Amino acid sequence: xxxxxxxxxxxxxxxxxxxxxxxxxxxxxxxxxxxxxxxxxxxxxxxxxxxxxxxxxxxxxxxxxxxxxxxxxxxxxxxxxxxxxxxxxxxxxxxxxxxxxxxxxxxxxxxxxxxxxxxxxxxxxxxxxxxxxxxxxxxxxxxxxxxxxxxxxxxxxxxxxxxxxxxxxxxxxxxxxxxxxxxxxxxxxxxxxxxxxxxxxxxxxxxxxxxxxxxxxxxxxxxxxxxxxxxxxxxxxxxxxxxxxxxxxxxxxxxxxxxxxxxxxxxxxxxxxxxxxxxxxxxxxxxxxxxxxxxxxxxxxxxxxxxxxxxxxxxxxxxxxxxxxxxxxxxxxxxxxxxxxxxxxxxxxxxxxxxxxxxxxxxxxxxxxxxxxxxxxxxxxxxxxxx
DNA sequence: TCTGGGGTCCTAGGACCC
DNA sequence: TCTGGGGTCCTAGGACCC
Numbered sequence: 001x002x003x004x005x006x007x008x009x010x011x012x013x014x015x016x017x018x019x020x021x022x023x024x025x026x027x028x029x030x031x032x033x034x035x036x037x038x039x040x041x042x043x044x045x046x047x048x049x050x051x052x053x054x055x056x057x058x059x060x061x062x063x064x065x066x067x068x069x070x071x072x073x074x075x076x077x078x079x080x081x082x083x084x085x086x087x088x089x090x091x092x093x094x095x096x097x098x099x100x101x102x103x104x105x106x107x108x109x110x111x112x113x114x115x116x117x118x119x120x121x122x123x124x125x126x127x128x129x130x131x132x133x134x135x136x137x138x139x140x141x142x143x144x145x146x147x148x149x150x151x152x153x154x155x156x157x158x159x160x161x162x163x164x165x166x167x168x169x170x171x172x173x174x175x176x177x178x179x180x181x182x183x184x185x186x187x188x189x190x191x192x193x194x195x196x197x198x199x200x201x202x203x204x205x206x207x208x209x210x211x212x213x214x215x216x217x218x219x220x221x222x223x224x225x226x227x228x229x230x231x232x233x234x235x236x237x238x239x240x241x242x243x244x245x246x247x248x249x250x251x252x253x254x255x256x257x258x259x260x261x262x263x264x265x266x267x268x269x270x271x272x273x274x275x276x277x278x279x280x281x282x283x284x285x286x287x288x289x290x291x292x293x294x295x296x297x298x299x300x301x302x303x304x305x306x307x308x309x310x311x312x313x314x315x316x317x318x319x320x321x322x323x324x325x326x327x328x329x330x331x332x333x334x335x336x337x338x339x340x341x342x343x344x345x346x347x348x349x350x351x352x353x354x355x356x357x358x359x360x361x362x363x364x365x366x367x368x369x370x371x372x373x374x375x376x377x378x379x380x381x382x383x384x385x386x387x
Numbered sequence: 388t389c390t391g392g393g394g395t396c397c398t399a400g401g402a403c404c405c
Numbered sequence: 406t407c408t409g410g411g412g413t414c415c416t417a418g419g420a421c422c423c
Contacts, residue, residue, distance in 0.1 A: 013423095033391080042391050044423090057423080063388035103394090103423045187421045220397065221420090243395080251391060286415090296390070302416060337392085342415095 002168060004121050006109040007143040007151035008092060008128065010085075011160035013105035014076050015047035017084050020137045029068050031055055032076040036065035039253045040334075044076060048160060087136050095128050106155075108148050125163055145171060147233035152184055171231025176203045183228055190225075193217065202229040246282070247290075247339025248272045255294045255332030262333050264384060266323060267316055269338050274312045275369040277340060283308040286341035287315060289322045294332035301326050302341060309340065312365055 010016065014032040019025045029050035034041025041061040053068035064071065085104045092099045095118065098110035111124055118124035125142045132140045141162035143154025150171045154164040166174045179201055180186065180194045197216060199205050205213070206229045214222030227233075248269045256262050266289070277284075287309065288302035301322045309315050319338050327333075 040389090040391075044391080058390080060388045060390070066388070105423075185421070189420060218398090245394070247393065249392060288416095298418085300417065304415065335391090339393090 249337025
């Protein structure tokens with residue numbers, strides 16, 4: 001049977017949810033990411049009305065405010081977006097048993113062999129779009145192709161509310177005329193190298209032998225580009241993900257120079273991570289810390305130990321010693337981050353091996369963290385004074 | 388207008404073992 | 406006598422994604 005994939009991508013997702021929840025925002029430029037006065041905020045999503053002004057994702061909010069002074073600026077609410085996302089994903093599940101969610105606003109559906117139920121892929125796509133709109137009020141752009149990679153690029157071709165079908169066998173022809181900026185997996189750095197070498201369209205890359213591409217871009221990236229312009233799926237998009245991590249970070253409005261202040265922020269981050277971690281079913285022996293200095297140089301350190309992390313105290317203790325190894329006093333710190341790596345499924349035997357008290361301790365800690373979430377200032381002070 | 392936050396994957400090199 | 410090769414685990418940094 002011939003494989004067929006659908007990529008579905010919600011249009012201007014966060015902004016659309018806001019316009020749905022606030023009818024007075026409809027038809028107006030909505031910019032989610034922060035308020036104009038927020039230092040160091042960037043745009044997460046701009047509604048199509050805002051994009052007309054040149055506002056786009058990843059742009060500093062301050063710049064967006066300059067380009068679009070009449071814009072409606074919002075900080076956004078992830079909980080609400082996740083709620084809406086879940087509704088949409090549930091609808092997707094009605095069209096295929098194989099749904100692979102890529103992020104909060106997009107997913108791949110393997111629709112191979114669904115003709116009997118929904119008709120040809122184009123009919124299925126139309127039904128899916130209509131169903132999403134009817135039940136959630138959101139529009140979704142859809143790409144259809146014989147592999148995920150091309151389906152993903154196709155869904156971006158006719159946004160918003162798009163539907164783009166690449167007939168089987170037409171993948172390569174579809175890719176050839178695209179500008180290199182459309183290549184999914186070639187970001188800022190690669191785009192710069194492409195530009196320097198005079199590559200403008202995928203056809204320019206297509207003319208190059210694989211070895212030549214490898215010489216310019218390195219073995220892995222060269223091979224990736226060689227295959228991408230031929231409309232071939234890269235394995236990385238097919239395999240299930242292995243390792244996982246859980247992290248949190250904070251960029252400060254103003255650079256911090258005081259070590260105590262930075263370490264307090266680190267403690268705050270630890271609480272955020274630990275709360276999420278204790279609610280999950282993961283265990284981890286690896287912690288990492290990340291420091292970004294005023295000049296944007298970023299360094300990180302990680303450490304794996306024998307025993308899995310079980311308490312906030314342990315996590316903070318390990319992170320603090322890593323932090324102190326890396327931190328250079330006197331340099332302004334603009335960001336501090338931390339996390340747990342190599343997440344593995346919990347090993348029940350191991351858990352019992354370490355004392356029963358750890359279970360009680362965990363429960364106690366979880367409820368404390370829950371309370372702390374409600375009164376962050378008081379909690380931080382209290383914790384700090386213990387150390 | 389300086390550049391968020393939460394992730395994944397890749398690479399190169401070191402440590403250690405056989 | 407200073408010396409091979411393969412496997413595994415780990416770390417730091419960087420590219421990329423939404």
